[in-house]
Amino acid sequence: MALIHLPNYLLSVIVPVRLIDERIDILDRLAFCKTSYQGTNVEFIVVDDGSEDDKAQLLSSKCLLLGINYYATGADSESPFNLARARNYGAKVAKAELIMFMDADLIPYPGFYDDLLVEAELLDMRTTVDHLLMCPVIYLTEEGYRLYNKTEQRLRKSFCINQMIESNKQYVAKYSHGTSVVLVNRYFYLSCGGQNENFEGWGYEDYEFTTRMIRKNMRYPQPRNWHSMKGNFMNIRKYRGWKSIYRLYGDWLGSKGIYLVHAPHDIDGDYHQFKRKNENILKAQLERDINIIEPKPICVAEGITTAICKHNRYSENRYLHNFLGSCVTYGDVQFDSQKAIEHWIEENGITQFLFELPLQHDNSVLLHKWCDNNDFDYICCGRGALPNSVFFERNNSIRLQKHLPEEWWNKPLSVDEILDVSKYVEHKEAKRKQKLEKLASGLFANLGKKILLISLCDEYCTLTDDKLSEVIMYLSQRLGSEWLIVYPQGRQLNIEITGRILSVDEADLFEAEELADAIIALNAGSAVHGVICNKPVYLLGQTWFSHPLLNVSIQSNEQLVAAIKKGFRPSTTHMMRFVHFLRFKLYSFTQYPLKYIEYMDPNNLVADKFIEIRGLSEDTIHFNRGRDVIPFSSPQFDRYWSDKYQRLNYLKKFASRKNLKNLVAKLFKKTA
Structure with a gap:
């Protein structure tokens, strides 16, 4: 977000390294990440985690020559290489809203970064921050790499994909659609604490991080047996375990021909020395399921x-x-x-x-x-004042404590804005429909009677229980016999429940507001909801949400009775404008x-x-948070058609007859 980045670039590419004698070839491979890229929208960052001084100087000089930004974590060269620490450091210094992690041995094709930015734009990753993109990788053999270098550059991408599809082991050692090459929103990465620096050396830190991101994003249905470690990203065929969903993120780009190529290299002797320790950390995290332990947020708000x-x-x-x-x-x-x-x-x-x-x-x-x-x-x-809403207001810019200025919200809406607010106010959940039906056939089934509902007091309300009791008793005496007065059960009021004074469970108040004939609103939520429901709303005094076309402000009991008898209807046009401002401009x-x-x-x-x-x-x-799930009917799930669990999930969606639903449910239970 604008507060924590310098918008000079669209993407920052972060390459963690440690230069050692056994991998001195990394110096030449630093140029890989910039292969064929001539634009100015991508920032390239190399993060050195613990190279010895002389080798750090070689890295720094090479980066300067290549136009790559060089940073060092300051780690001791005797300490284990820590990929998580290097990536977190790179995320802190990155200048773009989107960041991507690469390895020094990966080679992009011409136009690779432009293709990635198109995909990120289609997912609106700059503002929908919990999406992620994962790039699949084709691992070439030594012979495959030699032939790759001899191939004309414009043909190299297709050459590698062809060899992978043909399963040519002579040129392709393996391929993986579950990788550490992920593109994420920088703000979200930092907020989630980045990668876990308890991992040391090579291995599993990327899986732990990405599975955390997947559980937050959930772009696909969650597989059963989440913590299972069975299978690998090439041969998994059942929608079981975290790997089965992990690879789908790589499949997404792979289906569009977006791949990276891995150049082969020797593996130093210490490469896997922490494998067992790192694997145990990952397993423990996976077994916690939704109760994962996250690192503390990485703060880059220096000086705040x-x-x-x-x-x-x-x-x-x-x-x-x-x-x-x-x-x-x-x-x-x-x-x-x-x-x-x-x-x-x-x-x-x-x-x-x-x-x-x-x-x-x-x-x-x-x-x-x-x-x-x-x-x-x-x-x-x-x-x-809307369900599940909070607000953040800088320097009293909107003056919410006193009165919401009309110039902020009372503006004509476009067609799209009218559609947006209409969709919001008409939204009805199944559980709420059930509550409405229950109330309509119970408390609100008083034929020939009107219901005056008194809402709950919120923390802004200064009305005491004694004062509220006085108001209710006054209304019961002065309003006509056609009115019933209903108030929340939770209030300890000194009044006698009679045929004209009733109480309603606080848990049902929201639905009761939709059924009432008039509302005395003692909180902003009831006032706004009442207007949305086209009810006459009466306020006991002036508030920030008072407006003569939305509600009626009352100064005395006598005035309240007269106003209720007279009646009132809010302006639909002004309601739409007011709610649109709250829903789409003000509230979180x-x-x-x-x-x-x-x-x-x-x-x-x-x-x-x-x-x-x-x-x-x-x-x-x-935040998407699994609200836009790709269904089992997607071609991405074709690989899992041999899995009865997946097929039955697909059938459940289309089962309409009750007996068919029951049959599918039984089969589903047997295969889970």
């Missing part, structure tokens, strides 16, 4: 230190880490003067504040006011509803699963 009241879901979220940097708490600090504030800010190197709304701590109120008066950077965050969204979490340990990262993040970078950050 954020002051927070206490550790919270935002400060400890790995996907926000590079926007907040390191965090310092102020909740227990005594600020008795402006100089004390200034001294504390300077002493801790604070560059911005993060305020969680509503401001409930005295220090938060004090420091928020100080920031406003002194033009000091801050971010306000909190729950949004998580995959699941937010739950209260008390962060006692700042090292315990329990990340909300964002699907969109707005307000912290120039562009919206999107």
Whole structure:
């Protein structure tokens, strides 16, 4: 994202190396990564992890000659070569939003990087950050490599693919569609902690990293027996174990003729010395299934230190880490003067504040006011008014605490924007339909009666239980007998449940708002949802979401009764504009509803699963998170047709009759 990169390039290619006597040929192979590339959109980076001083100088000089950026991790030459450390270092210094990991022995064909960038663009990887591309590799024999070099350059790519398809062992030692050559979004890579540096030497660090990425992305259905190590990427034929989905990512590019070629080389004696240790780390991670242990986020937000009241879901979220940097708490600090504030800010190197709304701590109120008066950077965050939404607002730019300026949202929508917001407001999940049917046949089945629903108070609401009881009793006495008053069961109100005053389970409130005839909204979520449902919404006072074409603001009980009797309908046009702004311009969204979490340990990262993040970078950050799964009917699954498990999954999708569904389910259970 714009906050953590310099947009000079479209792609950064990272090549980790350690130059040793047995692999002195790497010096000549450094040029491979730039083979036939004449453009300026790709940055090439060599990361030296522990070469001896004289060899490091050779690498540096060669990179300078080739126009490749040279970096060194500073690792001791006596320490084991650490590919994860080198790749993580390269990701930190990369200048593009997309990064790709290459080995020194891999040769791209002319146009390779342009083809990759087309694929990345089609997946919108610059903003849909959890996608990944994996490049398959053809490993040539010594004889195959000699013939490759004799072949005219424009024919080399097809020559290698032909030999692979023909299974010509004379020229192709093997091929792999499950490789370490992956292209990922840099922001996402850093947020996920990069690769695990507990791996040493060669082997398995790439599998551990990529399986973590696959579990986050899940572009394909999850195979059974995830942790199984059986098979390899060439011969696996059953959709079982992580390798069966891993190779599909390489198949994606392979089906389009996008391959790299591996030049053969001697393997030094220490190449596999850590194989067993690394394999055990990978196995342990795979067996944890969804409870994987991730490295801490890699922070490149140098110079950013954020002051927070206490550790919270935002400060400890790995996907926000590079926007907040390191965090310092102020909740227990005594600020008795402006100089004390200034001294504390300077002493801790604070560059911005993060305020969680509503401001409930005295220090938060004090420091928020100080920031406003002194033009000091801050971010306000909190729950949004739409389901699963949160907001991030920089420097009170939208003034959410007081009143949402109409010029921000009350603008004509394009046809596409109208379609987007229409699709959003009409979305109905199966479980919610069941709830609606249950409520409609139960509490809301009072024929000839109107339902006035009173919503829950949120943290912004100042209405006490006694005051709310007074309002309800007043309404029951002054509204006509055609009205029933329904309030949430969770409120401990001093009122008598009668034939006209009823309660509803808090878990059913969202659906109850769709069935009610009018709503007294005591929180933003109910107010906005009520407008979406075309209900008259009454607000007890002025709020940031008050607007005469969307709702009615009330100042007294008498005015409330009169307004309800008069009736009101929100403007559909203004509702669409208002919701479009909230949904597509302002709010960030998580995959699941937010739950209260008390962060006692700042090292315990329990990340909300964002699907969109707005307000912290120039562009919206999107996460796919398995919401666009390629089905079993795809030609990519042709290799697995011998697997009954895969065939039955395919049949289940098309089974329509109940008895056929039951039969397929039984067969599926037997083969799982």
